[in-house]
Amino acid sequence: MSESPYKSGTTHFGFKDVAAKDKQKLVGEVFSSVAGNYDLMNDLMSLGVHRVWKRYFVGTAQVKRGDRVLDLAGGTGDIAALLKDRVGPEGADSDGRVVLGDINAGMLSVGRDRMTNRGLVAGLDYVQCNAEALPFPDNSFDLVTIAFGLRNVTDKDAGLREMFRVLKVGGQARVLEFSEVTVDWFKPVYDFHSFKILPRLGQLFAKDAGSYQYLAESIRKHPPQEELKTMMQEAGFERCSYKNLSAGIVAVHTGYKV
């Protein structure tokens, strides 16, 4: 495996090479810009399919009522809302909790308003935090998830190590992320959608083509299935595996702390 780019002081922000120390700020600008339109854009870009991926991701996670769960890069709360249904229904006698952690105040604020408007209040905590350096003790959570977030983290190895550290022994970590399309004929169609349609949708509905160009580029720079599996193993996870969804547009990675 090639050396992590941030070790040499540079990394990629989409297709651009940038100083590693600048990436977090650049990613922050993207999500501060898109926060208000984030949910609408997800539905438009994926024609609603992101909801199916997220339901599968949470529905097949190893989690039960009463568990303590961390959803990292939780953004506007789609995953946290689904997880909350599984750790303990609203008002029920259950001490299950979901912590929604995200680095971006704008995304967290949209998420908190959205959850509150849906009546999802009890058993939910919001923590502004960087996935690379989590403010939680070792062995704190039964399940740690990150959906469409790892791609944006500058030092992904550090992020994975932190997920491992805060996970309880016996717990599961899950990563849902864009990955490498596995069906050859579909690749040009997917590229056309990514590079021609997404930035136009971004311009039309969010007045921001650049952030959606970044989205398409960052997907292409993200480690594909086997490489991410190896990164999870190197972070300490065992029984690592992945499942491709929608011909590998996304993959669900799983690992355990044993």
Ligand SMILES: C[S@@+](CC[C@H](N)C(=O)[O-])C[C@H]1O[C@@H](n2cnc3c(N)ncnc32)[C@H](O)[C@@H]1O
């Ligand atoms: C594409 S959104 C995903 C949101 C949500 N998980 C979902 O699936 O809809 C990516 C999120 O990652 C967050 N993020 C980016 N870098 C991060 C970091 N280093 N630590 C924690 N969150 C980060 C962003 O603020 C943003 O909310």
